[in-house]
Amino acid sequence: MDQALALIPGKHKINLHASYAIFNDGEFADRDSLQPSHYEKWVEFARQRGLGIDFNPTYFSHEKAGGLTLSSPDEEIRQFWIRHGQACIRISQYFAEQLGQPCVMNIWIPDGLKDIPADRLGPRARFQDSLDQILSVPYDKDKVYVCVESKVFGIGLESYTVGSAEFCMNYAAQKGILCLLDNGHYQPTDAAFFR
Secondary structure, three states: OHHHHHHOOOOOEEEEEHHHOOOOOOOOOOHHHOOHHHHHHHHHHHHHHOOEEEEEOOOOOOHHHOOOOOOOOOHHHHHHHHHHHHHHHHHHHHHHHHHOOOEEEEEOOOOEEOOOOOOOHHHHHHHHHHHHHHHOOOOOOOOEEEEEEOOOOOOOOOOEEOOOHHHHHHHHHHHOOEEEOOHHHOOOOOHHHHO
16 A cells, blocks of 8 residues: 555545454454444554545445345344444544544445346335434534445346435435445446436
């Protein structure tokens, strides 16, 4: 990372996924139980280099992320991921307070279906409720900038993406948070943009 920072011009910031937690020997916390202490080494690394940290909850690469996460009809699974998002807001505020600059916390979920579903509204209603619960955690909006990131396509999600561009843009506007548009997630010929 130091070599990359030396070669890339401009001001830098680290972006971490929650899955980059650093545990002490014998310690482990599942995603819904992550604490600021699990990122102390990242804060020290950033502080030594004069960097800030942005943060992403990690809603993939986990046994409870085999299908739907924040839009899951399985309430136990959904609550697990809601707690993860809430933990990430607290960790984001820790980064901002420790490093003296705001932390952008970006929520992206891999939820979607390969086939056209009979019910497109249900998963989005659950996703909206999950986001509402995550945002109910008290946090300093001058220190933590929460955003939602849409995704329009992906292998295995060709027919339906819960966090569509339209959903995320409207949710962000309604809640007064940011909407992240990752250009790598879009292509002009992708018919899924209109779903």
